[in-house]
Amino acid sequence: MFKKILIANRGEIAVRVIRACRELGIRTVAVYSEADKTNMHVRLADETICIGPASAEQSYLNVPAILTTAEITDSEAIHPGYGFLSENPQFAEACAASGIAFIGPTPENIRLGGDKSKAKQVMKRRGVPVVPGSDGPLSGTDSAVKIAKKIGFPAIIKASMGGGGRGMKIINNEEEIQDAFFMAQREALAAFGSSELYIEKYLRNVRHIEVQVLADSKGRIIHLGERECSIQRRHQKLIEEAPSCFVTEKLRKRLGELAIKAARAIKYRNIGTVEFIVTPEEEVYFMEFNTRVQVEHPVTEMVMGMDLVKQQILLASGQPITAKKVFKPRGAAIECRINAEDPDRFIPCPGKIEFMHQPGGPGIRVDTAAYCGWTVPSHYDSLIAKLIAYGSNRQEAIARMRRALDEFVIEGIKTTIPFHKRVLENKDFIEGRIDTGFIDRLNNPAA
Numbered sequence: 266m267f268k269k270i271l272i273a274n275r276g277e278i279a280v281r282v283i284r285a286c287r288e289l290g291i292r293t294v295a296v297y298s299e300a301d302k303t304n305m306h307v308r309l310a311d312e313t314i315c316i317g318p319a320s321a322e323q324s325y326l327n328v329p330a331i332l333t334t335a336e337i338t339d340s341e342a343i344h345p346g347y348g349f350l351s352e353n354p355q356f357a358e359a360c361a362a363s364g365i366a367f368i369g370p371t372p373e374n375i376r377l378g379g380d381k382s383k384a385k386q387v388m389k390r391r392g393v394p395v396v397p398g399s400d401g402p403l404s405g406t407d408s409a410v411k412i413a414k415k416i417g418f419p420a421i422i423k424a425s426m427g428g429g430g431r432g433m434k435i436i437n438n439e440e441e442i443q444d445a446f447f448m449a450q451r452e453a454l455a456a457f458g459s460s461e462l463y464i465e466k467y468l469r470n471v472r473h474i475e476v477q478v479l480a481d482s483k484g485r486i487i488h489l490g491e492r493e494c495s496i497q498r499r500h501q502k503l504i505e506e507a508p509s510c511f512v513t514e515k516l517r518k519r520l521g522e523l524a525i526k527a528a529r530a531i532k533y534r535n536i537g538t539v540e541f542i543v544t545p546e547e548e549v550y551f552m553e554f555n556t557r558v559q560v561e562h563p564v565t566e567m568v569m570g571m572d573l574v575k576q577q578i579l580l581a582s583g584q585p586i587t588a589k590k591v592f593k594p595r596g597a598a599i600e601c602r603i604n605a606e607d608p609d610r611f612i613p614c615p616g617k618i619e620f621m622h623q624p625g626g627p628g629i630r631v632d633t634a635a636y637c638g639w640t641v642p643s644h645y646d647s648l649i650a651k652l653i654a655y656g657s658n659r660q661e662a663i664a665r666m667r668r669a670l671d672e673f674v675i676e677g678i679k680t681t682i683p684f685h686k687r688v689l690e691n692k693d694f695i696e697g698r699i700d701t702g703f704i705d706r707l708n709n710p711a712a
């Protein structure tokens with residue numbers, strides 16, 4: 266087992282990793298940027314080192330600075346969290362070359378997970394159903410038109426290397442393809458450094474359902490059930506649940522089998538997530554493979570009684586999976602992402618937290634690095650807390666979440682708490698009538 270781990274991240278996920286390390290008796294090294302001197306992860310870690318200025322390129326993405334810090338602090342492993350370097354195959358390779366364990370999958374796993382059109386090709390070949398569309402990247406607008414005509418409209422053009430819901434364009438007819446193609450190409454190049462695109466059918470009224478998998482170095486793979494992530498805005502998740510109230514025992518079995526098949530197809534290692542689109546008719550299509558810990562991992566932890574971050578560390582240290590094969594969810598858990606944003610327009614609102622009171626009581630968990638008097642910097646993403654409610658069933662989890670949202674006080678900055686209150690009071694949400702169009706319908710009831 267590792268004695269010391271460097272955490273190449275900040276905010277709530279860095280705090281989450283420190284907690285797992287403490288419980289495992291592992292010392293922690295926090296790295297931080299000049300803008301994060303007063304961040305909670307810096308206060309909680311055993312050792313701390315400033316690695317550069319506020320800009321992420323010069324700090325949390327600064328590979329030489331992070332590797333040097335690992336070496337001088339005698340860290341045996343690096344936990345990358347999510348975002349930043351977590352899905353960078355060169356970083357995973359550089360760790361290996363320096364004799365430092367990367368707490369995550371293999372560089373090959375990361376490379377394939379990051380190339381969405383290639384991942385789809387591999388899955389299709391291995392018998393995992395994928396959304397109908399181009400078989401690999403598009404060569405130009407002509408091939409986009411040809412494929413779109415074959416699969417029918419609406420279709421969606423996506424960036425092969427895309428992520429975070431960006432680089433996607435929905436096209437409703439042939440005339441829209443030209444503009445959408447060039448716009449998507451430009452956006453993809455600017456955001457992901459690659460203009461490669463692919464196209465697939467755009468499915469309406471679908472659910473985003475993902476399955477958590479765990480794989481050890483001996484090739485044993487298990488799944489930990491599904492998460493429902495259909496409450497999204499601009500293709501970005503805002504509320505997640507486990508289990509999904511839509512998923513029957515039969516569908517859960519199928520999703521689990523497909524997720525394991527997907528993981529086996531790429532010889533996956535460590536923890537990962539297989540994302541699917543599920544239609545109202547229960548057709549399941551592979552969408553992408555996420556090769557890191559997800560923001561929404563706590564809902565799985567709550568219903569499965571397993572610490573996923575500890576599992577990541579144990580698996581990376583070479584321990585085998587000893588758990589029984591089939592996990593069944595117990596109760597229900599919901600997570601609301603609390604962002605420092607205007608709750609109506611979702612525009613980031615950094616600033617000083619003048620007062621803060623966290624909810625508590627039965628079934629409530631708050632994963633955060635925020636505290637009273639802390640200034641949310643403008644340089645990084647706006648997630649400041651994850652509020653998780655657990656109940657013996659979905660109804661109780663909703664009741665607890667509503668109660669906890671009322672208790673949560675954050676003053677001085679705007680947050681998305683009022684938005685979450687609206688969703689949690691919505692009849693369709695309460696009755697489980699949710700799909701990826703939910704937020705649009707909530708905001709434009711007449712549409």
Ligand code: ADP
Nearest residue numbers: 396427428429430431465466467468473500701
């Ligand atoms: P990212 O990696 O940027 O998050 P995804 O491929 O996971 O991108 O897609 C993000 C979201 O976009 C999905 O959760 C889903 O809501 C929507 N989406 C993506 N592809 C399709 C599709 N073919 N049909 C309908 N919705 C889609």
